[in-house]
Amino acid sequence: MIDFWEVVRRSEKGPFVKEDEFDRRVGRLARQFVEKYAIRYDPEQVIPADDDLADRVYQAGLELFLELGIYCKDTGRLMKFNRDEVEWALKHAPTAVTYGQGQDVRVMTRRKIEDSKPPFCLNTPVGCTVAEERFVAMVQSYAQEPLSDTFSSAFSQTVQGRPIKSGTPQEVEAAIWNVVKLREAARAAGRPQIGIHNLVSNAERTDATLAAVQAEFGAQPNDGLAIAAIAEMKVDYERMKKTVFLRHSPYSKYGLYGPLMGGYAGGPESTAIVHVAHHFLGLLAFEAQWHDGFPLHLMQGCNSTRDLLWLISITAQALSRNTHLLIGVSPFTAAGPSTEMVVYEIAAIVLAATVSGLHLNLVAVARNKHPERSSGMEARIGAETGYLVARQGIKREQANEMVIKILAKYETQINDAPIGKRFDECYDLKTVQPTQEYLDLYERCKEKLSGLGLDYSLV
Amino acid sequence: MMKLIDEIVAATVEGDEDRCVALAQQVLDQGMAPYKAIQEGFSQGMLIVGEKFTKMEYYLPELMLCADAMKAAMEVLKPQLGEPQSGEIQGTIVLGTIQGDVHDLGKNIVKIMLQSAGFTVHDLGCDVPIRQFVGKAEELNADIIAVSAILTTTMAYMPDLTDLLSELGIRDKFRIMFGGASVTPEFADEAGADGYGKDAAEAVELAKRLMREKTQRGAK
Numbered sequence: 001m002i003d004f005w006e007v008v009r010r011s012e013k014g015p016f017v018k019e020d021e022f023d024r025r026v027g028r029l030a031r032q033f034v035e036k037y038a039i040r041y042d043p044e045q046v047i048p049a050d051d052d053l054a055d056r057v058y059q060a061g062l063e064l065f066l067e068l069g070i071y072c073k074d075t076g077r078l079m080k081f082n083r084d085e086v087e088w089a090l091k092h093a094p095t096a097v098t099y100g101q102g103q104d105v106r107v108m109t110r111r112k113i114e115d116s117k118p119p120f121c122l123n124t125p126v127g128c129t130v131a132e133e134r135f136v137a138m139v140q141s142y143a144q145e146p147l148s149d150t151f152s153s154a155f156s157q158t159v160q161g162r163p164i165k166s167g168t169p170q171e172v173e174a175a176i177w178n179v180v181k182l183r184e185a186a187r188a189a190g191r192p193q194i195g196i197h198n199l200v201s202n203a204e205r206t207d208a209t210l211a212a213v214q215a216e217f218g219a220q221p222n223d224g225l226a227i228a229a230i231a232e233m234k235v236d237y238e239r240m241k242k243t244v245f246l247r248h249s250p251y252s253k254y255g256l257y258g259p260l261m262g263g264y265a266g267g268p269e270s271t272a273i274v275h276v277a278h279h280f281l282g283l284l285a286f287e288a289q290w291h292d293g294f295p296l297h298l299m300q301g302c303n304s305t306r307d308l309l310w311l312i313s314i315t316a317q318a319l320s321r322n323t324h325l326l327i328g329v330s331p332f333t334a335a336g337p338s339t340e341m342v343v344y345e346i347a348a349i350v351l352a353a354t355v356s357g358l359h360l361n362l363v364a365v366a367r368n369k370h371p372e373r374s375s376g377m378e379a380r381i382g383a384e385t386g387y388l389v390a391r392q393g394i395k396r397e398q399a400n401e402m403v404i405k406i407l408a409k410y411e412t413q414i415n416d417a418p419i420g421k422r423f424d425e426c427y428d429l430k431t432v433q434p435t436q437e438y439l440d441l442y443e444r445c446k447e448k449l450s451g452l453g454l455d456y457s458l459v
Numbered sequence: 460m461m462k463l464i465d466e467i468v469a470a471t472v473e474g475d476e477d478r479c480v481a482l483a484q485q486v487l488d489q490g491m492a493p494y495k496a497i498q499e500g501f502s503q504g505m506l507i508v509g510e511k512f513t514k515m516e517y518y519l520p521e522l523m524l525c526a527d528a529m530k531a532a533m534e535v536l537k538p539q540l541g542e543p544q545s546g547e548i549q550g551t552i553v554l555g556t557i558q559g560d561v562h563d564l565g566k567n568i569v570k571i572m573l574q575s576a577g578f579t580v581h582d583l584g585c586d587v588p589i590r591q592f593v594g595k596a597e598e599l600n601a602d603i604i605a606v607s608a609i610l611t612t613t614m615a616y617m618p619d620l621t622d623l624l625s626e627l628g629i630r631d632k633f634r635i636m637f638g639g640a641s642v643t644p645e646f647a648d649e650a651g652a653d654g655y656g657k658d659a660a661e662a663v664e665l666a667k668r669l670m671r672e673k674t675q676r677g678a679k
Contacts, residue, residue, distance in 0.1 A: 027520030027523075031520070073561065164615060165559070202612060231562075260564060262518045263519045265520075266520045266521075267518050298518075299658060369641065
């Protein structure tokens with residue numbers, strides 16, 4: 001057994017390593033295990049149907065974790081674990097997480113490869129920057145989606161007209177405002193007790209985050225917070241402090257991991273095993289109840305590229321086959337709202353994710369970079385695709401064929417992807433409904449995707 | 460037989476540290492000007508490495524390996540360098556990730572690429588208060604302050620940097636460049652930067668342009 005306070009003790013007493021040496025060690029070890037386990041990325045097998053490959057990726061990720069450990073930025077020390085400790089933590093990992101209250105209770109449970117159970121849909125603009133006066137409408141557009149199991153936050157540029165700066169009194173004020181407004185949006189969506197999976201995404205500091213997670217501001221039991229690892233394989237006390245609070249509270253916590261393909265880990269194969277290792281980090285350092293990945297392409301800032309689709313699929317298969325962890329992915333697209341490209345990118349990522357056993361955290365568009373470029377329609381596109389992939393019983397081989405064809409529709413445009421329309425251009429702000437133009441565009445894309453074998457009548 | 464300069468380029472691109480060190484020693488033994496070896500050999504090699512990295516033919520571990528190889532060779536050449544002549548040093552840059560932000564991967568890549576392009580880079584690390592950027596830039600009489608932010612809550616500090624420099628009456632002493640995952644060209648412009656780099660390759664080109672502009676204006 002491994003206790004959280006023993007993990008903290010190791011962050012104080014573990015071996016000291018300089019940070020740049022640790023960064024180099026990540027790539028060196030990852031490359032070593034890629035060779036040892038003969039892991040190869042095949043661009044034509046974006047969604048591999050190779051169980052042995054998935055198992056090798058899992059073993060490589062586990063061995064990497066045992067060898068590397070977790071780096072604590074505050075102390076420069078390594079938290080290292082043995083195989084028994086990791087296996088104990090895996091054995092005792094949660095098998096279900098409940099969000100919401102009353103009629104809006106939703107339970108996330110494990111999905112397996114090619115599972116006919118639809119993915120749990122956590123709808124969110126992923127902190128897309130939005131003007132203060134449009135914040136509630138934007139997040140409402142996610143909460144009101146029929147397939148939305150939970151929702152979360154955009155990022156208001158200002159709060160009461162003042163910009164939000166990390167570490168200032170205004171950050172505390174903004175974090176509280178964020179929770180108040182999210183619950184307001186839930187009511188406006190007609191789902192007052194829907195779960196909010198990440199109550200505070202506009203505060204970096206833990207004091208501001210925890211100040212806001214209060215019932216009087218709108219937080220409900222079963223709402224939650226994300227705790228993000230610092231890429232690659234690092235944590236700090238700001239993040240681990242959230243864990244302590246959440247251990248004592250009725251709120252849930254999930255781990256958030258965003259390894260960069262092309263970064264410290266290296267290429268797709270080595271980043272894949274580092275991504276698997278991040279799940280052990282979340283389990284041990286954060287006691288995460290479920291795990292959300294957003295692996296990204298270093299240069300493109302999205303995960304709709306061919307190599308990232310492979311990475312998403314093979315890491316999910318590795319974890320699905322070898323653990324009962326609850327796992328999800330945050331799709332990141334290059335294109336923005338109300339473009340055909342964004343529909344195809346979302347479809348490709350969701351296909352790869354859903355057949356591989358993942359839940360869906362929907363969805364970051366326009367590289368999650370451009371203000372006002374996000375809307376509930378993108379979450380709808382993702383959730384509907386996820387539902388039909390599961391209900392249709394699509395197998396990995398079929399999904400691979402489909403994704404290869406979908407990639408042909410957008411792959412060459414990733415570098416110059418259109419950022420799309422602003423929220424107030426693709427939604428009617430009075431009714432908080434998508435414009436007819438956007439609905440028509442989605443219908444046209446659905447027709448083309450139906451031609452590839454996706455049956456939208458199952459949604 | 461490959462010319463010495465060609466061998467230096469090849470060894471740098473391969474990230475072969477032992478070979479780079481041996482070739483640097485050969486430069487000295489043969490009486491070649493160290494700056495020629497650096498500019499036409501090691502820097503040229505790193506230029507190719509940078510292009511490969513931008514195209515993702517190389518990943519960050521390879522980029523770091525090659526930069527380390529060049530750095531080791533520099534240690535051999537440094538004692539013989541003497542005073543740099545005009546045009547041999549690109550400029551001095553104070554670099555860091557802004558206050559409240561602990562993400563430094565992108566900043567570290569930019570640092571490697573700037574150093575490889577001949578800039579002297581003083582890396583302040585991450586979570587750097589704006590007054591520390593200003594203090595270090597003044598202390599070093601730097602040419603450029605380069606700031607990265609990955610979070611929307613931390614990029615809000617970027618306008619504070621340009622405001623503080625203006626308030627102190629020293630805005631024109633430095634060129635300011637902003638970058639990072641959350642930063643857009645529009646934001647950088649509104650925040651008062653002299654330029655924005657979307658990635659490390661753009662950051663290097665921007666730094667070179669800012670140095671040219673500064674030299675032309677004779678501002679320093």
